[in-house]
Amino acid sequence: MIEAELSRSVARWCKGATGVTGAAKLSGGASQETWRFDILHPDGPIGAILRRSPKGYGAAPTRAAGLAAEAQLMQLAYEAGVPSPRVMHVLTPDEDLGTGFIMQRVEGETIARKILRDDEFAAARPRLARQIGGVLAGLHRLPQDKLPELRSRSATQEISEFERDYRSLNWPKPVFELALRWLRDHDPGPSTEVTLVHGDFRNGNLIIGADGVRAVLDWELAHLGDPMEDLGWVCVNSWRFGEIDKPVGGFGSRDELFAGYEAAGRRVDPSRVKFWEVMGTLRWGIMCGGMMQRFREGPDHSMERAMIGRRASETEIDLLRLLAPRGG
Amino acid sequence: MQDEPTPIELTRVVAEFLRNDIAPLISGHQAFKLRVAVNILDLVTRQLTQEEGSDAKEVERLRALLGVDGSVVDLNRVLAERIATGEVDLATPGLADHLWATTMDKLAVDQPNYASYKRELSRGG
Numbered sequence: 131m132i133e134a135e136l137s138r139s140v141a142r143w144c145k146g147a148t149g150v151t152g153a154a155k156l157s158g159g160a161s162q163e164t165w166r167f168d169i170l171h172p173d174g175p176i177g178a179i180l181r182r183s184p185k186g187y188g189a190a191p192t193r194a195a196g197l198a199a200e201a202q203l204m205q206l207a208y209e210a211g212v213p214s215p216r217v218m219h220v221l222t223p224d225e226d227l228g229t230g231f232i233m234q235r236v237e238g239e240t241i242a243r244k245i246l247r248d249d250e251f252a253a254a255r256p257r258l259a260r261q262i263g264g265v266l267a268g269l270h271r272l273p274q275d276k277l278p279e280l281r282s283r284s285a286t287q288e289i290s291e292f293e294r295d296y297r298s299l300n301w302p303k304p305v306f307e308l309a310l311r312w313l314r315d316h317d318p319g320p321s322t323e324v325t326l327v328h329g330d331f332r333n334g335n336l337i338i339g340a341d342g343v344r345a346v347l348d349w350e351l352a353h354l355g356d357p358m359e360d361l362g363w364v365c366v367n368s369w370r371f372g373e374i375d376k377p378v379g380g381f382g383s384r385d386e387l388f389a390g391y392e393a394a395g396r397r398v399d400p401s402r403v404k405f406w407e408v409m410g411t412l413r414w415g416i417m418c419g420g421m422m423q424r425f426r427e428g429p430d431h432s433m434e435r436a437m438i439g440r441r442a443s444e445t446e447i448d449l450l451r452l453l454a455p456r457g458g
Numbered sequence: 459m460q461d462e463p464t465p466i467e468l469t470r471v472v473a474e475f476l477r478n479d480i481a482p483l484i485s486g487h488q489a490f491k492l493r494v495a496v497n498i499l500d501l502v503t504r505q506l507t508q509e510e511g512s513d514a515k516e517v518e519r520l521r522a523l524l525g526v527d528g529s530v531v532d533l534n535r536v537l538a539e540r541i542a543t544g545e546v547d548l549a550t551p552g553l554a555d556h557l558w559a560t561t562m563d564k565l566a567v568d569q570p571n572y573a574s575y576k577r578e579l580s581r582g583g
Contacts, residue, residue: 433498
């Protein structure tokens, strides 16, 4: 049972801790797991989250930054005032828990449909797009000399990589071809400024409370690149959950996002943001294709994966709306 | 020729049974998976109902656009290649209309509740 290993671990680095309770797996595939648990402490329980690769699953997929880098980024973000959970401990090999880290649990909601509909968030919603602009500005300003080693990708390299992923599916889709052509024709070239890019900043990876954004999660796709990538990705229609007239995660307008970003002293390049929105829409479509392939070839032969495969067509209509909008 | 009832009638009756009789009995993760299963049966039913007609129209459009003949799979491959080489693009008469018609037919099967689809449908299909 994981609680025994966790108890031994917390006893070493959390002063006064007497054990752990309530360990429950929140999500995870074969290579990465998230657990919640409480640290028992004389001053009251401390909510915690474990993110780890179990033993024997050390190798990160090619695009992932790795759990050690993720812990470092979250800690840097926390210290810089970007909403982020505090990292409490990085696992060591002798703890028998695999590789990963333990962070403080931030209470709030990540389920987009609830955030977009429930009364609890009604007061926060109109402010979120602008607030997200400010959070991204802070994230893009994290000191580069303190960052862990991260992959670096230009727009041109990203197009090639997605094209290769798409061709490997052997799944000819005229709309995807059209999007690839458009991306090549509109490649903005190297960014004048290269910063940390979160890589998966969107509705679903943000913990939201009645007061707004409380934490940015899932830093595993963090890399160095064009900061406008994060602004484009958060606008992809797939993360609006039906609120299609509010491009920023279903919360608000691009103008609000840009205003929040610029109020924090950073410049927006709207044409680059549009480029990355198209790229992001295609990216999610190709990922849906990857789900279909994994469903077919294993190891995950699940109904959920099969159905995500059929969601590629959602990105096709969104790409057409971006690239060949119909009048009226 | 196979006997009746038809596949459409069969998938529909199984979906009805799961939705009306079984869903109220279970909860938690199994209930979530059951919803996914019912969604799959609904999708299959829509595809069985609509595919034949939409494929025929797609092939007709592709033949006119490309000037060659073949199955719907073959013709899509040819179109994809021609877009990749730049031989065909949005300035090509008929391409945008074809992609819109094909995509709308796909969404009608895959995800008729998708907000972008409903918006475009309200513009007149």
